[in-house]
Amino acid sequence: MSLDMVHDIQIAYRQLVDAMSRPGYLADITEEAGKLNPEPSMLPATQILARMLLDTEVSFGVVSEREAEAVHLLNQLTYANETTLEAADFIFVLSDATPEQLLQVLKSAKIGELQDPHRSATIIIETPSLTGGSKLQLSGPGIRTVAEAEIQLNEAWIDIRGERNAEFPLGLDLIFTDSANRLLALPRTAQVAKEEIR
Amino acid sequence: MRIQYNFAFLDEGSKREIRRATLKAIAIPGYQVPFASRELPIGRGWGTGGLQLTLSLIGKSDVLKVIDQGSDESVNAVSIKKLIDKTTGVPATDATEAATLIQSRHRIPEVPLRTGQLLVLQVPMPEPLRMYEPSELETKRLHGEKDYSGAWLMLFEQIMKYRSVSTGADHPVMVNDRYVMAPSPIPKFDNPKMNYSEALILLGAGREKKIYAVPPYTQVVSLAFEDVPFEPESFPGHSCRQCGAEDVFMDELYDSEKEETYYQCNDTSYCLQRMNAQPLV
Numbered sequence: 267m268s269l270d271m272v273h274d275i276q277i278a279y280r281q282l283v284d285a286m287s288r289p290g291y292l293a294d295i296t297e298e299a300g301k302l303n304p305e306p307s308m309l310p311a312t313q314i315l316a317r318m319l320l321d322t323e324v325s326f327g328v329v330s331e332r333e334a335e336a337v338h339l340l341n342q343l344t345y346a347n348e349t350t351l352e353a354a355d356f357i358f359v360l361s362d363a364t365p366e367q368l369l370q371v372l373k374s375a376k377i378g379e380l381q382d383p384h385r386s387a388t389i390i391i392e393t394p395s396l397t398g399g400s401k402l403q404l405s406g407p408g409i410r411t412v413a414e415a416e417i418q419l420n421e422a423w424i425d426i427r428g429e430r431n432a433e434f435p436l437g438l439d440l441i442f443t444d445s446a447n448r449l450l451a452l453p454r455t456a457q458v459a460k461e462e463i464r
Numbered sequence: 465m466r467i468q469y470n471f472a473f474l475d476e477g478s479k480r481e482i483r484r485a486t487l488k489a490i491a492i493p494g495y496q497v498p499f500a501s502r503e504l505p506i507g508r509g510w511g512t513g514g515l516q517l518t519l520s521l522i523g524k525s526d527v528l529k530v531i532d533q534g535s536d537e538s539v540n541a542v543s544i545k546k547l548i549d550k551t552t553g554v555p556a557t558d559a560t561e562a563a564t565l566i567q568s569r570h571r572i573p574e575v576p577l578r579t580g581q582l583l584v585l586q587v588p589m590p591e592p593l594r595m596y597e598p599s600e601l602e603t604k605r606l607h608g609e610k611d612y613s614g615a616w617l618m619l620f621e622q623i624m625k626y627r628s629v630s631t632g633a634d635h636p637v638m639v640n641d642r643y644v645m646a647p648s649p650i651p652k653f654d655n656p657k658m659n660y661s662e663a664l665i666l667l668g669a670g671r672e673k674k675i676y677a678v679p680p681y682t683q684v685v686s687l688a689f690e691d692v693p694f695e696p697e698s699f700p701g702h703s704c705r706q707c708g709a710e711d712v713f714m715d716e717l718y719d720s721e722k723e724e725t726y727y728q729c730n731d732t733s734y735c736l737q738r739m740n741a742q743p744l745v
Contacts, residue, residue, distance in 0.1 A: 272471050276523040279483055283521070283582075286490045287664045287679040319487075321480055380608035384488040384497045407493050407640055407682035410660075434642060439491045453491035455640065455679075 267301055271317070274298040278314050282441070285449050289456040290404045290413025292396055292448050299447040307336040308360055309392050311443035313343070319356060319388070320344035327354035329363045329371055336360060352376060354387060361392040361445075365420040372426040375438055383435035386454075394418045396444045401461040408455070415450060415458075417442055424458050472519040473551040478502050482520040482675070486666060489677035494639030495607070496590050496674040504670070506543065511569055512670025514586035515544055518567045521582065521666075522548065528556045529563035534571045534713070534730035541569070558733040570633065572654040574712050574734040577663035579680070585648040587669040590676065592636040592646040612644050615687060623692055635694075638685045639678060647684075652696040653713045658684040702727045707738035 269275075274297075281293035299310035307330065308316075320326060322345045328336045329351070336358065337348050351357060352374050359368050371389060378386035393399075399418035405411075419442075431437035437454030452458065470476065478500075485499035504512045522528065528548060532541035536558045544567065545556045557563050560575040567584040577583055593603045596614050606614070615636055622630040629635070633649035637658065647655055648667055658665060658678055665678040678684060688694035703710045705726045712734065714727040729735035 271476060273524060275476075276521075277525075280521065280523060282487070283490070283664070286487055287677075319480065319484055321477060323481060324484070381604045383492050383495060384485070386488075388487070408490075408679040410681045435492045435495055437491075439487070455491065455493065 269298065269301040269314075269317070274301060275314070275318050279318055282315070282318070282449060282451065285441070285451040286408075286439075286453055288408045288413075289406065289452055290409060290415050290450070292450055294448055296447040305339060307332045307339055308358070309443055309445055309447075311447045311449060312358060312360070312390055312392055313339075315390055315441065315443065315449075316340055316356075316358070317343055320346040322346060324355040325349040325353060326356040326358065327351040327371075328358045328360065329367050330358070330360035331362045332360070357387050357389045359389060359391045361394070363392075365422060368419075368423055369426055372423055372430060372438065375430075377430055377436040377438055380436065383437070386436065386438060388439045388441065390441045390443065391419070393442050393444050395446065396442055396448050396450045403459045403461055404452070405457045405459075406455045408453070415452075417450065418444075421460060424460065427452075427458070469551050471552055472522050473504070473547065474502060474516065474519050478516075479520045482516055485675045486517065486520065486677065489666070489675050490664070490679055492643075493677060493679055493682050494643030494645040496669075496676045498673055499675050501670045501673040505547065508671035509588060511540060511544055511567075511586040513668030513672075513675070514567050514569070514584045514670075515547075515668075516670060517584045517666050517668040517675065518544075518548065518565060519551075521584070522552055522554055522565055524552070524554065526554050526565045527563050528554050529558065529560060529566045529733075530556065531566070531568040531571055531573065531731075531733075533569055534715075535732045537732065559737070560733060570649045570651075571713070571731065572650055572657045574729070574731045576657075577661060579662050581663040583661075583663050583665045585650070585665065585667045587646065587648040587667045587674070588671070589634070590646055590667070590669040590672050590674040592634075592644050607643060610642065615644050619687060619689070623689075629688070629692065629695070636687045638687060640682050641685075644687070645676065645678075645684075651713055652686070652694070653698075655684070655686045655694075655696060660684075699727060704729045704735060707735045707742070709735065709738055 278295045285293040375387035395418045399416040402415045404413040440452040442450045485497045489497045530541045532538040560573040569586045686694040713730045
């Protein structure tokens with residue numbers, strides 16, 4: 267069965283709405299992602315996000331060893347335009363990107379302006395898994411007291427993200443995906459702290 | 465000729481744009497994200513912002529509730545319900561607990577919302593600063609600089625003139641300690657329900673082309689002064705004539721034959737539910 271661009275995308279979108287409004291919530295889009303033809307360049311969950319969010323109105327950038335292949339795929343699927351990482355509305359950091367490349371993206375992506383904070387990048391980051399990583403504590407809007415995340419990723423991104431998001435409402439919104447078709451979102455309001463080792 | 469509309473009326477491109485705006489709105493609580501409001505078969509200013517949000521969100525497994533000023537059965541609510549039902553086939557309900565998606569005009573239901581529910585509010589005037597600053601460019605700058613002296617001055621002037629804050633509905637709130645936001649014309653009675661709400665609240669203004677949001681568990685404080693605290697409407701000594709409820713938002717009605725005023729729940733489905741639960745006399 268192939269992906270239904272109306273109903274499957276709607277279900278995935280509602281999962282993303284839940285993830286974005288409740289940081290730490292692990293959204294699962296396995297059923298929808300399972301309907302895609304596997305692409306070597308990107309994870310099914312990432313591809314679902316691209317189909318959900320991209321069109322000719324927005325621009326994107328890709329960071330990957332297979333950049334050309336991924337860009338071609340996204341162009342074909344969505345007709346969105348590729349642009350520089352500084353100007354892109356959506357940036358895809360794929361699983362074969364190096365930790366340094368991720369940091370570079372976080373440093374250079376646009377964070378909006380005070381009068382237009384929504385003109386900021388949404389960064390989609392592929393990870394090996396959204397469970398089993400070192401424990402992070404999350405707080406902020408959408409979280410009753412404290413939430414946890416266990417993203418398997420080199421932790422250097424946390425500080426850079428903190429620096430870029432220091433001047434709220436400016437900032438970056440991150441969406442993490444993994445190979446188990448899960449999503450975890452960290453809007454700019456989410457405070458991330460490494461859990462202290464006692 | 466019968467036109468076959470797309471599921472949920474809007475084309476997928478329109479939904480995509482509304483969805484992108486919605487996600488940014490959730491990420492920046494209280495900030496009004498501009499969007500390209502679509503033409504709909506109802507007039508702008510009649511709930512098109514809320515409707516576009518609902519149409520971009522709704523799916524086959526949803527249960528929908530539409531309320532207009534507390535009533536499930538008024539013209540606006542029924543028309544919107546019909547449009548959504550005809551283009552999606554999603555069943556509508558009156559029971560607040562059963563609904564997953566609630567579109568409302570000017571009320572937050574009496575039954576507390578929970579995780580798994582989503583409240584969409586229709587907004588006529590999304591800009592809380594518009595009363596004293598007509599320029600959109602200027603209000604954007606004021607929001608950007610968190611310059612809300614005008615918003616405070618507006619309340620202060622009311623106190624000077626009337627000895628108390630004279631806002632009825634749409635009393636401005638501070639969201640997440642950053643943005644002053646118009647909560648849509650809900651009565652002050654409902655303002656506290658936004659504070660640390662369990663459900664996500666999305667607000668849509670179709671005519672003014674803005675979408676904004678209050679995520680769950682987000683601080684929402686009604687603007688007030690230390691010596692003139694925020695006072696929601698209260699109905700001391702009154703109860704609903706039909707169901708006997710107290711401490712709910714009530715309509716004041718006048719019986720011209722008996723020449724007396726009486727009170728009745730504004731939230732009709734809540735009232736009906738309570739009446740049905742009561743034993744027959």
